[in-house]
Amino acid sequence: MLKFKSIFFVLTMLFVISCEEETTIQQNQAYNTNAILWQQHAAEYRALAHQAFNIAKVQIDNLAGLQASIKPWAVIADIDETVLDNTPYNAKMALLGKEFDKASWFDWGLQKKAKAVPGALTFFNYAAEKGIKIFYISNRYEGQKQETIENLKKLGFPNADAEHVLLKASTSGKEPRRMEVKSTHQIALLLGDNLSDFSEVFDDRAEGMAHENVEKMRLLFGSKFIVFPNAIYGHWETKEIFDGNYDWTPVQKDSIRRAKLIAY
Ligand SMILES: [Mg+2]
Numbered sequence: 001m002l003k004f005k006s007i008f009f010v011l012t013m014l015f016v017i018s019c020e021e022e023t024t025i026q027q028n029q030a031y032n033t034n035a036i037l038w039q040q041h042a043a044e045y046r047a048l049a050h051q052a053f054n055i056a057k058v059q060i061d062n063l064a065g066l067q068a069s070i071k072p073w074a075v076i077a078d079i080d081e082t083v084l085d086n087t088p089y090n091a092k093m094a095l096l097g098k099e100f101d102k103a104s105w106f107d108w109g110l111q112k113k114a115k116a117v118p119g120a121l122t123f124f125n126y127a128a129e130k131g132i133k134i135f136y137i138s139n140r141y142e143g144q145k146q147e148t149i150e151n152l153k154k155l156g157f158p159n160a161d162a163e164h165v166l167l168k169a170s171t172s173g174k175e176p177r178r179m180e181v182k183s184t185h186q187i188a189l190l191l192g193d194n195l196s197d198f199s200e201v202f203d204d205r206a207e208g209m210a211h212e213n214v215e216k217m218r219l220l221f222g223s224k225f226i227v228f229p230n231a232i233y234g235h236w237e238t239k240e241i242f243d244g245n246y247d248w249t250p251v252q253k254d255s256i257r258r259a260k261l262i263a264y
Helices: 002-041 043-063 085-098 102-111 118-131 142-155 175-182 209-216 235-241 250-260
Strands: 073-077 133-141 165-168 186-192 225-227
Touching: 002 043, 002 085, 002 250, 043 073, 043 118, 043 225, 073 118, 073 175, 085 235, 102 133, 102 225, 118 235, 133 142, 133 175, 133 225, 142 165, 175 186, 186 235, 209 235, 235 250
Parallel strands: 073 133, 073 186, 133 165, 186 225
Antiparallel strands: none
């Protein structure tokens, strides 16, 4: 009888734990769903994207004719959530109740269905007409190069070719690829939705570092660094909220989020 009771107790506990896990997965999805909805439906998101490209255009106009450069001018742009909109991928994963994984991400990339971020096409073609080269430095995988180029080309982006699309080969840090571009070009602007798109200084997000460095470099935002909103994913979440640990369970993620909310 005692044995039966303890088996019953263990089964009940397992049921409770699995229910709790399921509920928390749903909570995590709900959290992500709101961020996806904001990026897909808020006209404020669209306005922010235009605002970013308008500022970028002003900077390009300020360059023209003012500073003769020995090296040709270039703009460095991240791709995902800066040039291409991948929110349909995030939406699909949210509906399926799944998190990001390499296989599904490759599958989305292969479909070449990503649309342009509002204002991106106009800005990049404007810069290209001024003789400025665009280099796309993205942490899409090197194995996604062909479809990424085709997706960009299909939408009408300039410099959509193997020479100008630099994906993640060995390291996710973008500094070596930026240095490669700097060796032959003068960098006018950097565009991105993640601080690591601008400087290696931001690769370190240990306690408070990114905030401190943003303050130190505040004059560069809107002049050399053009930032795009992304509330769905980024180092702000993986490194700052979850401390660079990718192994948290949904239950742990939920309590970390709650613990990090700043209330009064
Ligand atoms: Mg990005």
